[in-house]
Amino acid sequence: MHESTNQTDCLIIGGGIMGLTLASLIKELDSSIKIDLYEKLHDIGLESSEALNNAGTGHAGYCELNYTPMGKDGKMNIQKALEINSKYEITLQYWSYLSRKYKSFDPKKFIQRTPHISLVFGDQHIDFLKKRYLLLKKHHLFKSIKFSHNRKEISQWANLTMIGRNPHQKVAATIVKEGTDIDFGAATKALLSTLKNKKDFQIHLNQEILTIKEVKSNLWEVSVKNNISGDIKKTFAKFIFIGAGGHAIRLLQKTGIHEQKGYAGFPVSGQWLVCSNKKIVRQHNAKVYGMAPEGSPPMSVPHLDLRIINGKKTLLFGPYAGFTFKFLKTGSYLDLIKSLKLKNFFPMIYVLAHNWKLFNYLIRESFQSKHSRMDLLKNFYPEAKEKDWSIKIAGQRVQIIKPSSSITGKLEFGTEVLVSKNKKLAALLGASPGASVAVDSMIKVIEQCFSERLLESRFKNKMKELIPSYGQDLITNRRLLEKIRLSSHKTLGIKD
Ligand SMILES: Cc1cc2nc3c(=O)[nH]c(=O)nc-3n(C[C@H](O)[C@H](O)[C@H](O)COP(=O)(O)OP(=O)(O)OC[C@H]3O[C@@H](n4cnc5c(N)ncnc54)[C@H](O)[C@@H]3O)c2cc1C
Numbered sequence: 001m002h003e004s005t006n007q008t009d010c011l012i013i014g015g016g017i018m019g020l021t022l023a024s025l026i027k028e029l030d031s032s033i034k035i036d037l038y039e040k041l042h043d044i045g046l047e048s049s050e051a052l053n054n055a056g057t058g059h060a061g062y063c064e065l066n067y068t069p070m071g072k073d074g075k076m077n078i079q080k081a082l083e084i085n086s087k088y089e090i091t092l093q094y095w096s097y098l099s100r101k102y103k104s105f106d107p108k109k110f111i112q113r114t115p116h117i118s119l120v121f122g123d124q125h126i127d128f129l130k131k132r133y134l135l136l137k138k139h140h141l142f143k144s145i146k147f148s149h150n151r152k153e154i155s156q157w158a159n160l161t162m163i164g165r166n167p168h169q170k171v172a173a174t175i176v177k178e179g180t181d182i183d184f185g186a187a188t189k190a191l192l193s194t195l196k197n198k199k200d201f202q203i204h205l206n207q208e209i210l211t212i213k214e215v216k217s218n219l220w221e222v223s224v225k226n227n228i229s230g231d232i233k234k235t236f237a238k239f240i241f242i243g244a245g246g247h248a249i250r251l252l253q254k255t256g257i258h259e260q261k262g263y264a265g266f267p268v269s270g271q272w273l274v275c276s277n278k279k280i281v282r283q284h285n286a287k288v289y290g291m292a293p294e295g296s297p298p299m300s301v302p303h304l305d306l307r308i309i310n311g312k313k314t315l316l317f318g319p320y321a322g323f324t325f326k327f328l329k330t331g332s333y334l335d336l337i338k339s340l341k342l343k344n345f346f347p348m349i350y351v352l353a354h355n356w357k358l359f360n361y362l363i364r365e366s367f368q369s370k371h372s373r374m375d376l377l378k379n380f381y382p383e384a385k386e387k388d389w390s391i392k393i394a395g396q397r398v399q400i401i402k403p404s405s406s407i408t409g410k411l412e413f414g415t416e417v418l419v420s421k422n423k424k425l426a427a428l429l430g431a432s433p434g435a436s437v438a439v440d441s442m443i444k445v446i447e448q449c450f451s452e453r454l455l456e457s458r459f460k461n462k463m464k465e466l467i468p469s470y471g472q473d474l475i476t477n478r479r480l481l482e483k484i485r486l487s488s489h490k491t492l493g494i495k496d
Helices: 017-029 079-101 123-137 151-157 184-195 245-255 278-282 342-354 356-366 370-380 434-449 457-466 478-492
Strands: 007-013 035-038 111-113 116-121 146-148 171-176 180-182 201-204 207-216 219-226 232-242 264-275 287-289 303-309 312-323 389-393 397-403 409-412 415-419 425-430
Touching (some): 017 457, 079 478, 151 171, 180 303, 232 245, 245 397, 278 312, 303 370, 342 409, 425 434
Antiparallel strands (some): 111 180, 116 171, 207 219, 264 389
């Protein structure tokens, strides 16, 4: 029984991949929980989750060189690559479960097998790649990775990267053939297709959440603006998830909860070069990542990517990171200024002072001409011609600035779930590895905020039905990984 028609058990803010993943998981676990999802735009999946607003990489650590950093002692740390790979397998398990259960959740519409390649030049970077390959190859998660410094072989993997290249330049590459390209916007819509006809699930489009206030213990009052009529109404919720992408930090500040104090956002914009020449697009069938340009943020390593969007092949290069004041693509230039509060002002200044090189890089990058952007592309594809490429704006990333004291802070590049002390409100902050690990992130929300339900054995069993590896570690359990990978990759069409 629900106390009032404008009261819900679970109010989700944001119709991106995170909000829809949470709604889907909760409904699969317990269909009696009433969910209301609010999205300020006319449709879901139009901000960061939209296909061309992100890079569509199923982040598994196969090609992203920043996931295996080299320590000052010359030792490479592969832990992050292992963690991201195993978290991505959780997403794949859940998607396989949904695609077996619902006809409308058709993986062909959003996930494609696309080889993941890392390509480097020069002795120093080749040494790095070789070391990385030797360490990863030993681990069951990366068993299929291959290394080559043979130009002929690399041409077969990614022809465009080798034609016209200086024959004296030293090159090396690794490949994992069962990498993936994902249209996260289409995945978001596929999730909605499984929820649409469910009892006690309602989606509210063109409805923007303005304020969030705790009115009594275990009850939130939320004001919602209808973006068509301009009307504002009040609604109530027992639990709130803020999945508002870059805007999450601003909404969190409105809740007044203690846990968000001192947090700030550091927005990073993005641009792509998109190839319009079909002859060239047809020649490229992989995602090719390289080394990050010096001074750039780690998640903004440009790459030359085959994308498959609505069944159509597209070739993208980027993202080129830059500085912006906006927290969403559809946001306001006042976002950053309005997010400054007494509690986060000094941590923000501290982070800017200690990341001056990064800040400087982003500002310089924002003013780069198309011509100079082409120079970076030519490192990957030497014969690229300016006339074949046009600039497109990518989505916004808002990195987290976390307070470490009242006057110091730390810039974080990960994805973080923040939960209020009473477990009645959670928010997702940060943007990398982002959408690929949406299922793992949303399970964390459920584990922390619906823990009493998960203690019941029927929910634990149900969770195992959704995610067969639930509660076990794929990094250490080789047999389990091989079993679940075989099954989910087959269901999703990633296997040969
Ligand atoms: C350039 C770029 C490249 C990326 N590449 C990758 C990649 O290759 N692989 C990967 O896994 N991830 C990638 N990411 C990250 C990934 O796109 C995000 O982590 C993911 O899409 C975030 O999903 P979300 O649901 O949290 O946010 P979003 O998709 O942004 O959804 C948030 C939603 O909330 C709505 N909203 C905001 N405020 C309100 C409000 N007040 N009321 C109601 N609704 C509101 C917005 O309109 C939006 O629809 C990339 C991101 C960027 C920007």
